[in-house]
Amino acid sequence: MTLNPADYPVLQAVDDVWNANLNNAQGKCNIYLFQVAKELGVTMSENMQANQIVDYLMSPQSGWQNLGKNPWRAVELANQGYFVVAGKKELGTNGHVAVVVPSDATISSDYGPYGSWGQLNGVGKRHATLSSAWVAGPKWKDPAVVKKHGGVPGDPPPLDEVLYFARQLDPKHQPRVKSER
Numbered sequence: 001m002t003l004n005p006a007d008y009p010v011l012q013a014v015d016d017v018w019n020a021n022l023n024n025a026q027g028k029c030n031i032y033l034f035q036v037a038k039e040l041g042v043t044m045s046e047n048m049q050a051n052q053i054v055d056y057l058m059s060p061q062s063g064w065q066n067l068g069k070n071p072w073r074a075v076e077l078a079n080q081g082y083f084v085v086a087g088k089k090e091l092g093t094n095g096h097v098a099v100v101v102p103s104d105a106t107i108s109s110d111y112g113p114y115g116s117w118g119q120l121n122g123v124g125k126r127h128a129t130l131s132s133a134w135v136a137g138p139k140w141k142d143p144a145v146v147k148k149h150g151g152v153p154g155d156p157p158p159l160d161e162v163l164y165f166a167r168q169l170d171p172k173h174q175p176r177v178k179s180e181r
Contacts, residue, residue: 008102009169010083013039014116018126021118029097032118033085036099040083041170050095054087057165067164071130074164075113078102082166086115086130094120098133100164112162130162 005011017035021027027035030053034046048056057064064085067073071086078084084100098117107113112130119125125132 003102003104008081009040010036010078010081010099011101014099014101014126018116027118027124028120029118029124032116032124033097033099036116037083042083042167050087050097051089053085053097054089054095054163057085057087058163064165064167067166069160069163071107071113071162071164074100074166075103075107077166078113079104082168084164084166086113086133086162086164088162096133098130100130101127103127 003011005015013036016039017032021032021035030048030050031046033053034044037044044053045056056062058066065077067077067084074084074086078100079102081102085097086100087095087097089095096117098115100113100115103114105114107129114127115130115133116126116128117124117133
C-alpha cells in the first residue's frame with residue numbers, strides 16, 4: 001500500500017514545506033519543523049533551537065504527548081493522523097528534530113521510522129529513515145565513538161536516545177483515510 005499525501009495532512013504539509021524551500025536547501029531542522037507545524041495549524045515558538053524544542057515538547061504544558069523512546073508507537077500515531085516529532089538533545093551543541101511521517105513500511109530499531117527534516121549547512125531529507133537524520137553527525141564518523149557504542153563503521157548510529165512526541169491535530173487536519181494497522 002502506498003500512502004497518498006492528500007489523505008494524510010502531515011505528509012501533505014511535509015511535501016508542501018519541502019517543495020517551497022527547494023532553493024533554500026530545506027533550512028535548519030528547527031525552522032523546517034516550525035514551517036510544517038504552521039501548515040498543520042500547530043503553534044510553536046519560533047525562537048527555539050532543537051535542544052530547546054525537545055525541552056518544550058517534554059513539558060506537560062506544551063500539549064504534546066511524550067512517547068518516550070518508542071518508535072513503534074510514534075509510527076502508529078503518525079499513521080492515525082497525529083503530528084509526531086522525533087528529537088534528540090546534544091550536549092555542547094544543538095540537537096536535532098525531525099517530523100515522523102506516516103508509513104506503511106516496517107520499521108526496525110536500527111533504522112527507525114520514516115521522517116523528514118531540514119539540516120543546518122546541508123540538505124535535509126524527505127521520507128527517509130530517521131537513522132539518516134543523525135548518521136551525518138561528525139561524532140558518529142569518529143571510529144572511537146562507533147566502537148564505544150558497539151557499532152561497526154558504516155552502520156547507522158544508535159537511535160536509543162531519540163525521543164518521540166505526538167500531538168493530535170485539529171479535526172480539519174485529520175487524515176481522510178485511517179491506517180489499516
